[in-house]
Amino acid sequence: MISVRGLEKRYGDVAAVDGVSFDVAAGEVFGLVGPNGAGKTSTLKMVCGLVEPSAGEVEVNGLPAGDPEMRRSLGFLPEESPLYDEMSPRSYLRFFADLYGVDRPTADDRIDAALDRLDLDARDRPVGDFSKGMKRKVAIARSLVNDPDVLVYDEPASGLDPLTTNTVVEFTRELADDGKTVVFSAHDLHHVESVCDRVAIMRDGEVAARGTLTEVQAEHGRVEYRVFTDVAVDGAEPAGDRYATTVDTMDEVEAVRSAARAAGGGVVDIRTRESTLEDVFLDVAGA
Missing domain, CATH: 3.40.50.300 (P-loop containing nucleotide triphosphate hydrolases)
Structure with missing residues (x-):
């Protein structure tokens, strides 16, 4: 050793x-x-x-x-x-x-x-x-x-x-x-x-x-949630016939869900992305 x-x-x-x-x-x-x-x-x-x-x-x-x-x-x-x-x-x-x-x-x-x-x-x-x-x-x-x-x-x-x-x-x-x-x-x-x-x-x-x-x-990594809605909400970007909002916590996911309901729509999909080793390397090493 x-x-x-x-x-x-x-x-x-x-x-x-x-x-x-x-x-x-x-x-x-x-x-x-x-x-x-x-x-x-x-x-x-x-x-x-x-x-x-x-x-x-x-x-x-x-x-x-x-x-x-x-x-x-x-x-x-x-x-x-x-x-x-x-x-x-x-x-x-x-x-x-x-x-x-x-x-x-x-x-x-x-x-x-x-x-x-x-x-x-x-x-x-x-x-x-x-x-x-x-x-x-x-x-x-x-x-x-x-x-x-x-x-x-x-x-x-x-x-x-x-x-x-x-x-x-x-x-x-x-x-x-x-x-x-x-x-x-x-x-x-x-x-x-x-x-x-x-x-x-x-x-x-x-x-x-x-x-x-x-x-x-x-x-050192982090988790991102990409929340897709069928109506536009603050911070969302067009994604085909839907709208996508990227957030870091489940509380923020729920906030997007509430905003979509208030606008007369809802959440149609949620995708999770975890940091790869390369993401961590770039953050930690400052490369």
Whole structure:
């Protein structure tokens, strides 16, 4: 699991991350979302021990971030992940397995299993000949050669075509189903909704909202009622042969009903719309 407490990262007078705290349970998919510059990447790099915090604490599986033993149990996928273009996926992944001290038979089994699940058949061609999506799959496989308990992915599907994106997103969920802990950042909220157990929305280096999707929507979202009447009332807009009034509470719904009756008509339909995660994101993140 991951424990983040009071995490800060300052560059001079600029606070890239300012007092961030959250926990991620074993086997959970945790999404970190927010606009560009919100502090997501800096937070993930501090979780991985790649950037020294200005303040605060991070523990991964009970070990401080940056501890050599912790790093052996973690796989990291940065947003930009250059590969060695002259190497094939198989030789490239074997190289990284060697760095982790993984024996060759075990490494080959893990490499083949990861590439099978990612639908990457070209394993002996130079990586330099690959598309961006194929390279991303190799980079994801690299994060798995040490069989880590915790995976930290920064924009794993960034810039990929829809088919490859779907493969990567489904694979992320499969990793959690296998018992791995996954933390990832993303801009596409559809991906977050489809795979995350919980999310944290960041804004200006802080966590502005956190919880399950249902909890975040309940706390920060709202419900709208679109009331259709057969006569015009104050605030209504024409909607075909009817009139529509949008209100926020059931008391206001009843007020529209009363106004329609007073005008000699009535309510003919009521439709409810709840905030989506995107609505909440736009409100909370101020995007």
